[in-house]
Amino acid sequence: MTQPPHDEQTASSTEELREQVEETRKELGQTVEALAAKTDVKARAQEKAADVRAQAQERAADVKAQAVAKAGELRAKASDVAHQVQERLPDPVCQKAAEGARTARDNHRVLLAVAAGAVLAWMAYRRGK
Numbered sequence: 001m002t003q004p005p006h007d008e009q010t011a012s013s014t015e016e017l018r019e020q021v022e023e024t025r026k027e028l029g030q031t032v033e034a035l036a037a038k039t040d041v042k043a044r045a046q047e048k049a050a051d052v053r054a055q056a057q058e059r060a061a062d063v064k065a066q067a068v069a070k071a072g073e074l075r076a077k078a079s080d081v082a083h084q085v086q087e088r089l090p091d092p093v094c095q096k097a098a099e100g101a102r103t104a105r106d107n108h109r110v111l112l113a114v115a116a117g118a119v120l121a122w123m124a125y126r127r128g129k
Contacts, residue, residue: 037043086094104111 089097
């Protein structure tokens with residue numbers, strides 16, 4: 001057996017010796033657990049994947065919040081531009097545009113059907129080539 005280092009006290013009784021042995025066992029068990037955790041590649045990879053996933057989710061949430069804010073800004077800007085354009089147009093043009101929008105809203109099903117037919121005709125034409 002090896003001699004204890006000079007700065008460590010030796011046990012003066014059997015009870016102290018048992019306590020030192022028990023403490024050494026605890027420390028050794030903790031060291032073994034730490035080494036086992038470091039060598040568990042699968043668990044470490046899973047932990048890393050979970051960390052990366054969490055970071056990606058945080059980044060996605062940030063990007064989504066930025067996109068929502070930017071969309072609001074763009075919507076407001078588009079509304080301002082539309083109002084500016086509308087103010088500059090002569091009244092007959094504005095009335096015709098409003099009438100056209102109203103007609104489109106009233107006949108949206110017909111417009112959708114015509115658009116769907118046009119798409120189908122285009123697809124048939126492209127397929128025939």
